[in-house]
Amino acid sequence: MAITSANQLELLQTAEAVAREKMIDPSLVIEAMEESLARAAKSRYGAEMDIRVAIDRKTGRATFTRVRTVVDEEELENYQAEMTVAQAKPYFEPAKSGREEYWYREGQLLDLNEVKEPQIGDEFRETVPPVDMGRIAAQSAKQVILQKVREAERDRQYEEFKDRAGTIINGVVKREEYGNVIVDVGAGEAILRRNEKIGRESYRPNDRIRCYVKDVRRETRGPQIFLSRTAPEFMAELFKMEVPEIYDGIIEIKAVARDPGSRAKIAVISYDGSIDPVGACVGMRGSRVQAVVNELQGEKIDIIPWNEDVPTFLVNALQPAEVSKVVLDEDAGSIEVVVPDEQLSLAIGRRGQNVRLASQLTNLDIDILTEEEESQRRQAEFAERTKLFMETLDLDEFFAQLLVSEGFTNLEEVAYVELDELLVIDGVDEDTANELQARARDFIEEQNRKALEAAREMGVQDSLVSFEGLSPQMIEALAKDGVFTLEDFATCADWELAGGWTTVDGERVKDDGVLEPFDVGLEEAQNMIMTARIQLGWVDPADLVTDEEEGEDGEITEEAGA
Numbered sequence: 001m002a003i004t005s006a007n008q009l010e011l012l013q014t015a016e017a018v019a020r021e022k023m024i025d026p027s028l029v030i031e032a033m034e035e036s037l038a039r040a041a042k043s044r045y046g047a048e049m050d051i052r053v054a055i056d057r058k059t060g061r062a063t064f065t066r067v068r069t070v071v072d073e074e075e076l077e078n079y080q081a082e083m084t085v086a087q088a089k090p091y092f093e094p095a096k097s098g099r100e101e102y103w104y105r106e107g108q109l110l111d112l113n114e115v116k117e118p119q120i121g122d123e124f125r126e127t128v129p130p131v132d133m134g135r136i137a138a139q140s141a142k143q144v145i146l147q148k149v150r151e152a153e154r155d156r157q158y159e160e161f162k163d164r165a166g167t168i169i170n171g172v173v174k175r176e177e178y179g180n181v182i183v184d185v186g187a188g189e190a191i192l193r194r195n196e197k198i199g200r201e202s203y204r205p206n207d208r209i210r211c212y213v214k215d216v217r218r219e220t221r222g223p224q225i226f227l228s229r230t231a232p233e234f235m236a237e238l239f240k241m242e243v244p245e246i247y248d249g250i251i252e253i254k255a256v257a258r259d260p261g262s263r264a265k266i267a268v269i270s271y272d273g274s275i276d277p278v279g280a281c282v283g284m285r286g287s288r289v290q291a292v293v294n295e296l297q298g299e300k301i302d303i304i305p306w307n308e309d310v311p312t313f314l315v316n317a318l319q320p321a322e323v324s325k326v327v328l329d330e331d332a333g334s335i336e337v338v339v340p341d342e343q344l345s346l347a348i349g350r351r352g353q354n355v356r357l358a359s360q361l362t363n364l365d366i367d368i369l370t371e372e373e374e375s376q377r378r379q380a381e382f383a384e385r386t387k388l389f390m391e392t393l394d395l396d397e398f399f400a401q402l403l404v405s406e407g408f409t410n411l412e413e414v415a416y417v418e419l420d421e422l423l424v425i426d427g428v429d430e431d432t433a434n435e436l437q438a439r440a441r442d443f444i445e446e447q448n449r450k451a452l453e454a455a456r457e458m459g460v461q462d463s464l465v466s467f468e469g470l471s472p473q474m475i476e477a478l479a480k481d482g483v484f485t486l487e488d489f490a491t492c493a494d495w496e497l498a499g500g501w502t503t504v505d506g507e508r509v510k511d512d513g514v515l516e517p518f519d520v521g522l523e524e525a526q527n528m529i530m531t532a533r534i535q536l537g538w539v540d541p542a543d544l545v546t547d548e549e550e551g552e553d554g555e556i557t558e559e560a561g562a
Contacts, residue, residue: 050081088118158223190225199261232256257360267306317358321347415440448472490532497525
């Protein structure tokens with residue numbers, strides 16, 4: 001068909017109809033039409049030509065324009081769409097032909113009565129006759145328009161949903177594919193993956209469904225909207241919808257742990273002393289929490305008051321089990337819980353569910369012991385320390401037990417403690433206390449001498465031996481790991497010394513540190529390594545001061561020497 005013979009307003013009417021149907025901007029459809037017509041014109045006039053089409057937004061009239069750009073002579077490649085300054089000069093005068101001809105510079109129309117010379121970058125535009133679109137050209141134009149409309153529709157969907165990530169959305173089930181549910185969310189489709197469904201719940205077409213928008217991604221095939229019903233955030237958002245105090249910020253959800261479809265724990269805190277956070281979340285006769293339970297397929301929910309004191313919070317998290325004692329190791333990020341013998345199964349829960357959820361809620365590794373197990377362990381530790389003092393200090397069992405009972409756990413404490421702390425032990429006078437410390441120091445010095453000799457035999461250099469902060473036993477351990485010089489030590493990573501955790505296939509795996517048996521923490525290891533690098537001249541202390549000052553100003557800094 002020829003554009004000139006067609007009803008020109010039909011282009012605008014078609015664009016508006018498509019835009020209404022797809023809920024996109026009509027100008028995007030018109031731009032797609034312009035591109036499709038330009039492609040058809042290139043097939044008529046030549047693929048190397050730069051043909052552009054402009055459709056008047058009011059009349060629907062399509063104007064076909066050939067564009068040639070002025071380029072440097074050395075860069076001239078396409079003679080149909082480019083020309084040099086010399087070639088442009090004959091055209092650089094008021095148009096005398098019957099066709100409309102214009103010169104543009106930086107997008108502005110030039111007045112050739114004022115501008116006499118062409119420049120690189122100028123564009124010479126001349127109108128060309130509209131093309132007759134054959135069947136193949138029309139089909140090609142149709143494909144271009146459809147593709148552009150699809151792209152515009154995808155962009156609109158992405159813009160609409162990108163800000164809805166982290167919220168709850170209602171939709172209608174369209175179909176189920178290999179366990180994944182395709183959900184109609186109004187302006188597009190979303191996917192609820194098989195592993196994001198609660199238990200073995202199944203859906204039929206046209207079922208209404210409520211989900212959490214977990215992620216929205218822009219991909220080649222269009223925006224992908226990923227839903228979830230198992231995410232902890234889904235439960236938090238449900239409570240926010242049911243409990244006005246949470247929505248208003250009076251009550252805050254501090255942590256959520258879920259075993260989807262089975263059981264969950266949620267920790268809440270109130271910023272208004274007159275409002276009970278647990279009671280507010282439960283509601284009158286359990287109405288609020290029951291609404292959430294019904295949405296989550298009967299998932300049992302424990303609502304727990306949050307507390308800044310970690311042991312207290314953990315005692316709450318292990319409810320309904322009773323806890324006798326809590327021992328927190330902040331450095332290791334672990335915690336020991338002692339429960340009465342009859343409470344052990346309740347504290348652990350079915351298949352370890354209760355302690356697992358409590359661990360997720362507190363972000364701590366929890367070790368549960370019965371009172372009997374703790375008693376046995378304490379007796380074993382008591383016997384081990386008693387034996388240590390008997391063998392190393394040449395004491396009888398009764399005297400060694402006295403030391404352990406007073407809280408002494410190792411030889412260093414006996415050797416270097418203030419004398420007064422030994423004198424408080426029954427039967428210990430000043431001479432006895434001095435003798436105890438002398439024996440402890442002699443034993444420690446002998447052990448240090450042996451460790452240092454063993455390290456030197458393995459090849460340890462004086463640079464490492466003289467480094468402050470490393471004991472002879474530490475040096476021996478480093479030598480066994482292949483660290484013989486200060487340079488070797490300075491190239492170590494902090495986790496190689498202090499140990500750490502690595503996630504492998506979704507599971508945390510412990511990495512043993514060389515100096516971990518000597519209670520060297522991560523921060524101490526970092527400081528030792530940095531000190532070694534400074535001594536070797538690898539790092540300038542002034543750079544560290546600068547980095548610290550910049551860090552205080554809120555800027556992101558990198559660790560020097562890393």
